[in-house]
Amino acid sequence: MSMSRGSNGAERLVVIGGDAAGMSAASQARRLKGPGELEIVAFERGHFTSYSACGIPYWVGDEVSDRDELIARTPQEHRSRGIDLRLRTEVTEIDVEGGRVRARDVDSGAESWTAYDKLVIATGARPIxxxxxxxxxxxxxxxxxxxxxxxxxxxxxxxxxxxxxxxxxxxxxxxxxxxxxxxxxxxxxxxxxxxxxxxxxxxxxxxxxxxxxxxxxxxxxxxxxxxxxxxxxxxxxxxxxxxxxxxxxxxxxxxGVRPETALAKAAGLPLGEHGGLLTDLAMRVRGHENIWAGGDCVEVLDLVSGRERHIALGTHANKHGQIIGANVGGGYATFPGVVGTAVSKVCDLEIARTGLREKDARRAGLQFETVTIESTSRARYYPSASPMTVKMLAERRTGRLLGVQIVGREGAGKRVDIAAVALTAGMTVEQMTALDLGYAPPFSPVWDPVLVAARKAAGKVSRGAP
The missing domain is CATH 3.50.50.60 (FAD/NAD(P)-binding domain)
Known part of the structure; x- marks a missing residue:
């Protein structure tokens, strides 16, 4: 039985890292348990909390003019919700046996130990x-x-x-x-x-x-x-x-980035082949009942290949935080895995991908067919229709969708979400051809580009079947 380490008989949750995963976990736990039941202490070595790291290039490029627009919740807002948030404070050691962390004030150098009943590691990733x-x-x-x-x-x-x-x-x-x-x-x-x-x-x-x-x-x-x-x-x-x-x-x-897991490694916590923390479906660190981890410092299950991957994305970090907070707060939630969806742009070029690349599929031992098609974002006759290229991978014999990549102009990138849903559902390319997608000339050709690729892939898979 865990001894209470908080004040007034409350349990104490310690969170290492004040961005997406860490503060989502703290906020969700606070929704479920008040200060009388759960004391929350969060350490963040920087000046900011709960911000969009994904938005930094657009701030640097002056598309977002004010840094504060990237901040979802300020330190003051977290503190007003009963979270003891300590900025400019870096955790330097996790004592798993003793149930405590050592933290150092970045400005003064002063060090102190803080005991915990439950610990969340959300240390993020560092640029290579x-x-x-x-x-x-x-x-x-x-x-x-x-x-x-x-x-x-x-x-x-x-x-x-x-x-x-x-x-x-x-x-x-x-x-x-x-x-x-x-x-x-x-x-x-x-x-x-x-x-x-x-x-x-x-x-x-x-x-x-x-x-x-x-x-x-x-x-x-x-x-x-x-x-x-x-x-x-x-x-x-x-x-x-x-x-x-x-x-x-x-x-x-x-x-690129690597998981920031030096603290976890020094504490003897389990890491995967990519250097990220390994967790169970509830985001609990494997083998440790009272330690959770989420965000860019963990490895996640790729639902298509069945292998662990490290993917640093704010979407995953926020979901991890919600799931951890629910479990820490006495509820129940799980994170089943990802299919590897990402979108980006450079100027007006949209770039999207989900699932496996060719080399990923080979590494997983899968045999596959590929197709690449050229289409347009809208009906060809509609003003501002722009070209896009869609590449699709399907498993040989079964026709199961394995991956999609899209490069094009406006209207190209978010089409990858069709494929992300199909991958999550385990659909075949043949099944995809029957999807009832929204159509009107301003939005799509009669056959959406993703479905054109699926139809071509279905034909190729069936011709290659034994």
């Missing part, structure tokens, strides 16, 4: 920062938190030069490239892959490549950064690869 010469030069930025975004904006407004290099061409890389273009910078993207957007197959990534170059972005693919040159003032001045050098007044790292 390769160990390269010059990586710590002034003007080199990773972008994951609002504090990171503010630091980058300060650099952009304080530098005279207008040359920017983005290292990496995943979601953050392409979104930051657009933000920098909007800020009037000359942008070069250095990418180690064959094409940008490694979350797509290379043939679809090539469409993104062409569009980015059409927007004035210089794309350098198949290039590994070897060094960052800095001037005598300590500021970055160029990014070097094995055979070229690209002048830079600011560098943004868009190489």
């Amino acid at each position: 920062r390769p160990d390269l010469p010059g990586i710590d030069a002034l003007g080199v930025h990773g972008v994951q938190t609002l504090d990171d975004g503010q630091d980058l904006l300060d650099t952009l407004t304080g530098t005279r030069g207008r040359r920017a290099v983005v290292v990496g061409a995943g979601y953050i890389g392409v979104e930051m490239a657009e933000a920098l273009i909007n800020r009037g910078f000359q942008v070069t993207v250095v990418n180690r892959g064959r094409e940008p957007m490694s979350t797509l197959d290379p043939d679809m990534g090539r469409l993104v490549h062409r569009a980015m170059e059409g927007m004035g972005i210089t794309m350098v693919n198949d290039a590994e950064v070897t060094k960052l040159h800095m001037g005598e003032d300590g500021r970055v001045r160029a990014v070097a690869t094995a055979d070229a050098e690209y002048p830079a007044d600011v560098v943004v790292l868009g190489i």
Whole structure:
């Protein structure tokens, strides 16, 4: 039986991390249990809570003018709901045996222990920062938190030069490239892959490549950064690869993120092959009755491949927080897994994907057929109809949908949600062709592009059946 560690006989919930998962968990637990039953203490090492990290590129690019627009709930609002939120306080150790955490005040350095009955780990992810010469030069930025975004904006407004290099061409890389273009910078993207957007197959990534170059972005693919040159003032001045050098007044790292699980690892908590915490369906850390974890620091089950994945998305983090809060507060909820849906854009190009890429399907041991079709967002004769490309993967013999990728202009990106629902339901491409989707010329051709791809895939699967 757990001894009460809170005041007035109440249990104490300690939350590590004050963004989407952590504060959603705290808020949901508070809805279910009042301060007399559950004391909640939340630690956040930054200056902000409950903000949209996904919105940072649009703030940096001046499409969102005010940083506060990205904040869903302020520290004061959390405190008014009976949550003891401690900003600028970093948890440095989890003592699982003793049921306590050690925290350090970032500004004063003072340290103290706080006991818990229940613990939520929501430490998020950190930008990958390769160990390269010059990586710590002034003007080199990773972008994951609002504090990171503010630091980058300060650099952009304080530098005279207008040359920017983005290292990496995943979601953050392409979104930051657009933000920098909007800020009037000359942008070069250095990418180690064959094409940008490694979350797509290379043939679809090539469409993104062409569009980015059409927007004035210089794309350098198949290039590994070897060094960052800095001037005598300590500021970055160029990014070097094995055979070229690209002048830079600011560098943004868009190489991706890793789960921030150093604390959890040191405490002996179970991690998966991608470095994220492993949980059960209730988001409880495996093997630990009173510890939960959610958000970018955990691995999730891919419902299509059956494998664990690390996917850093605000949609998952908020759902995890709701589920954890329900369970901590005495209710019951589960998180069954994901199908890997994501959308992005660079200028007016919309990029979407769900399910498996070709290499994911091969890794999972699946045999499949692929089809790629060209269509339009609206009836071809309707004004402003724009082209889009849809690629679909279906399992050989069964016809089960495995994945969809879409690249196009307005109206392309959110069509991926049709495929996300079909994947979650385990539909075949044949079943998809009968979906009763909304139609009118301003919204779609008579055959929606996703259904055109499904029909073509169904034909290919049936011809290939034994």
